[in-house]
Amino acid sequence: MTDNLFQADLLDGRVALVTGGATGIGQAISRRLAQLGAKVTIASRNPTALQDACERFRRDDDLDIAWKRLDVREDGQVKMVIDEVAAAHGGLDILINNAAGNFICPTAELSPNGWCAVIDIDLNGTFYCCRHAYPYLQASQSGGRIISISTTRANTGWPGAAHAGAAKAGIQSLMRALAVEWGNDGIRANFISPGPIAGTVGVQKLYEDLGRSEEMRAQTPIGRFGEADEIANAVAYLASPAGDYITGAELAIDGGRQWNFGV
Ligand code: NAP
Numbered sequence: 588m589t590d591n592l593f594q595a596d597l598l599d600g601r602v603a604l605v606t607g608g609a610t611g612i613g614q615a616i617s618r619r620l621a622q623l624g625a626k627v628t629i630a631s632r633n634p635t636a637l638q639d640a641c642e643r644f645r646r647d648d649d650l651d652i653a654w655k656r657l658d659v660r661e662d663g664q665v666k667m668v669i670d671e672v673a674a675a676h677g678g679l680d681i682l683i684n685n686a687a688g689n690f691i692c693p694t695a696e697l698s699p700n701g702w703c704a705v706i707d708i709d710l711n712g713t714f715y716c717c718r719h720a721y722p723y724l725q726a727s728q729s730g731g732r733i734i735s736i737s738t739t740r741a742n743t744g745w746p747g748a749a750h751a752g753a754a755k756a757g758i759q760s761l762m763r764a765l766a767v768e769w770g771n772d773g774i775r776a777n778f779i780s781p782g783p784i785a786g787t788v789g790v791q792k793l794y795e796d797l798g799r800s801e802e803m804r805a806q807t808p809i810g811r812f813g814e815a816d817e818i819a820n821a822v823a824y825l826a827s828p829a830g831d832y833i834t835g836a837e838l839a840i841d842g843g844r845q846w847n848f849g850v
Pocket of ligand 1: 606607608609610611612613630631632633634636657658659660684685686687688708736737738739780781782783784785787788789790
C-alpha cells in the first residue's frame with residue numbers, strides 16, 4: 588500500500604546508517620530508505636539477525652543492504668563503524684538512531700544496572716552515533732539528517748518503564764540541542780515518537796504478553812495499532828528535501844493516543 592507513495596529516486600545516492608535495522612521498525616525504515624535509492628547499512632549486536640535480514644531484503648525486496656556488527660554502547664565501535672560506512676560509500680548523509688532496549692519494571696524494584704543498561708543503549712548510544720556522524724553529516728552535499736526514534740511516553744513519563752521514558756526524553760532534548768548547534772552545518776535533527784506498532788517485539792513484550800492489547804487499542808482514537816511502514820514513511824519524508832526546513836521537531840505517530848484523556 589505504501590511502496591508508491593514517494594518518487595522512486597527520492598533518496599538516490601544518499602548514504603544511510605540505521606542502528607537496530609535488522610528487526611521491527613528499524614527493518615521497515617531500512618527497507619524504505621533503500622527502496623527510495625539510499626545506500627543503507629544496518630548495524631546492531633546480533634550478526635545472525637543482521638545477516639538474515641540482509642538475505643531477506645535481497646530475496647523478497649531485491650534490495651542490497653549492508654550490515655555491520657555494532658554495540659552502540661561502545662563509543663569506539665560506533666566511531667569505527669561510522670568511519671567504515673563512510674569510507675565504503677563516500678560519506679554519510681542520513682543517521683537513524685533506532686536501537687533501543689526496554690523492559691517493564693516498577694521503579695522501586697529497578698536495579699542501577701537495569702537503569703544504566705537502557706540509558707546506555709538509548710541515550711548514550713544515540714549521543715555516540717551523532718557525535719561520530721557529525722563530520723560526515725556536515726560534509727553531506729544533500730544536507731545531513733539525524734532522525735531518532737523516540738516514543739510518546741517520553742513526553743508524559745512512563746510509569747512501569749521510567750528508565751525508557753527518561754532515556755527517550757534525553758534523546759528528544761539532545762535532538763533539539765543539535766538542531767540549534769548544527770543547523771548552520773546543514774544538518775537537520777528530528778525525532779519520531781511512535782505509539783504501539785503492530786508486529787514488533789515492543790508491542791509483544793509491553794502489551795500482548797501482559798494481556799493489554801485491547802486496552803491500548805481502545806485508548807487509540809484511530810482504533811488500531813500503527814504499522815512499521817507508517818514510521819518508515821515518516822522517516823522518508825523527513826530525510827527527503829521535503830524536510831529541508833524541519834529541525835528540532837517531534838513527529839508523533841500514535842493514532843492520537845497521547846491526547847486521549849477521555850471526555
Ligand atoms: P526491536 O525490534 O526490539 O529493535 C530494537 C533493535 O535495537 C534490535 O534490532 C536490536 O538488535 C537493537 N539493539 C538493542 N540493543 C543494541 C545495542 N546495544 N547496540 C546496537 N543495537 C542494539 O524494537 P522495535 O519495537 O522495532 O523498536 C524500534 C524503535 O522504536 C526503538 O527505539 C523503540 O524504542 C521505538 N518504539 C517502538 C515502539 C513499538 O511499538 N514497537 C513504540 C514506540 C517506540 P540486536 O539485538 O541485534 O542488537
